[in-house]
Amino acid sequence: MRNIIFAIVGILLAILVIVFAVRLFSGAEDTWVCSEGSWVKHGNPSTQMPTSSCGEITNKESSPNQTEDNIIVQEPLSNSIVGVTFTVTGLARVFENQLNWKVTDTSGETLVEGAAIAQASEVGEYGNFAFTVKLPSSTPPKIILEVFDYSAKDGSVIDLSETYLNFIRSQK
Numbered sequence: 001m002r003n004i005i006f007a008i009v010g011i012l013l014a015i016l017v018i019v020f021a022v023r024l025f026s027g028a029e030d031t032w033v034c035s036e037g038s039w040v041k042h043g044n045p046s047t048q049m050p051t052s053s054c055g056e057i058t059n060k061e062s063s064p065n066q067t068e069d070n071i072i073v074q075e076p077l078s079n080s081i082v083g084v085t086f087t088v089t090g091l092a093r094v095f096e097n098q099l100n101w102k103v104t105d106t107s108g109e110t111l112v113e114g115a116a117i118a119q120a121s122e123v124g125e126y127g128n129f130a131f132t133v134k135l136p137s138s139t140p141p142k143i144i145l146e147v148f149d150y151s152a153k154d155g156s157v158i159d160l161s162e163t164y165l166n167f168i169r170s171q172k
Contacts, residue, residue: 070094070159071147072126081166082143085134091126092118094149094159101147103133105140112136139167 073090076082092099097120102113112135120127133145145163150156 069161071099071149071161073145073147073161073163076145076163076165078163079166080163081168082133082135083168084137084139085132087130087132088116088145088147089128089130090147090161092129092147092149093120093124093126094118095152097127099129099147099149101131101133101145103135103139104144104146106142106144111139111143135167137169141167143167 070093071090072092073088075089076086088101097118098115099118100113100115103111105111112133114131114133116129116131118127118129135143143165145165146160147163148157148160151158
């Protein structure tokens with residue numbers, strides 16, 4: 001009887017490990033990544049390949065019209081209309097090339113959030129980034145995309161870039 005209980009517990013643990021592994025290696029990792037000037041599938045993205053350029057701007061000097069912002073969202077533009085799924089592209093000059101993002105409603109409640117990696121080749125240079133956002137069906141018509149970094153010093157939000165967007169449930 002004891003062997004049967006151990007076998008059942010072992011099988012349940014194995015199932016839990018498999019479910020955890022599937023969730024860990026799927027989902028937010030399904031996106032398009034800019035690599036050496038070309039868009040490359042990472043996982044199985046549910047969106048089309050981004051139409052924006054990839055890899056053209058590698059540092060601040062090559063784009064004189066940019067501001068001193070460390071995070072620059074290029075798409076979507078402010079007041080754009082987005083659907084349930086959309087791609088965000090831009091440039092970032094952030095610590096260890098890691099940046100964070102979230103979408104909030106106008107009252108500040110977080111609807112969805114995640115992290116992304118900029119493709120900068122050198123410390124202090126801008127790198128392209130791209131990630132896919134999938135909004136919940138309960139998303140209100142006015143939303144805010146926030147792309148930012150956390151301070152290594154105290155964990156506060158720094159280099160915040162806000163983009164105000166209009167959400168529609170289906171695009172035609």
